[in-house]
Amino acid sequence: MxxxxxxxxxxxxxxxxxxxxxxxxxxxxxxxxxxxxxxIHLLEKREDIQFFFLSNNSSRSTSDYLTKLDKYGLSVDENHIILSQHPTIDYLKKEGFKKLFLMGTTSLKKEFEKKGFQLTEEEPEILVLGFDQELTYERLVRASYFLQDGIPYIATHLDNRCPTEKGYIPDAGGIAALLNKTVDRMPRVFGKPNKEMLLFKLNNLQISPDKAVMFGDRLYTDIKMGLNAEVTTCCVLSGESSLNMIKKSESQPDLIIEGIWKVRDVLQ
Ligand SMILES: [Mg+2]
Structure with missing residues (x-):
């Protein structure tokens, strides 16, 4: 490696x-x-290139992410952001679902309402699970009854846990595991490492996967997703993965770089 x-x-x-x-x-x-x-400034000037930032974290809305990126000095518009709720929303629109039981934060609920969905506690057409940091036992009970009635069940992403400064906290995958113990059902998933997270965007742009590249630090999410979607994959060593981890991984990236700043030299 x-x-x-x-x-x-x-x-x-x-x-x-x-x-x-x-x-x-x-x-x-x-x-x-x-x-x-x-x-990023170089990419903004290049009209032949489109770029997107990705995160699985559906506890935050797109506008939360724009605020966050702005603090880092990255002032981009919402078209440059892909969160796991976006392929999920794309799916719901295409399938014609309107009435949802959404397990998610107030921020996420606002985003779904803005996209024209009706959030309901009674007779939903589908259950949508996100990274619900405002979850109550009462909502788990309701979800359990809906799932036993057999309604369709999807999740924005299924990360088991989310790192915080004090340690890990249960993420959407942890909540799904809890429901699975009760009703023996797991949801269909759209976020990383699912290829849908990239393909819904490429389909909308009508650009084929071989014209795209995925940069990420996690082999089992970012690189695996890129391989699933058949785009070029590039593992960066600025985060979680080392050369030794790449060597042992079943998800082998096409390229390895120290960090994305190296891309600037290639494009100039
Ligand atoms: Mg990462």
Missing amino acids: MISTTSELSILKEKQVFFFDLDGTVYLGNKVFDGVLEL
């Missing part, structure tokens, strides 16, 4: 769509990696 050479990286010059994971790829903690703002 080696860091990709300049000539191996030249494949990036043919790409029209750049997907970037956020945490560990664009920033770490409170700090944007050096050279990333310059890369």
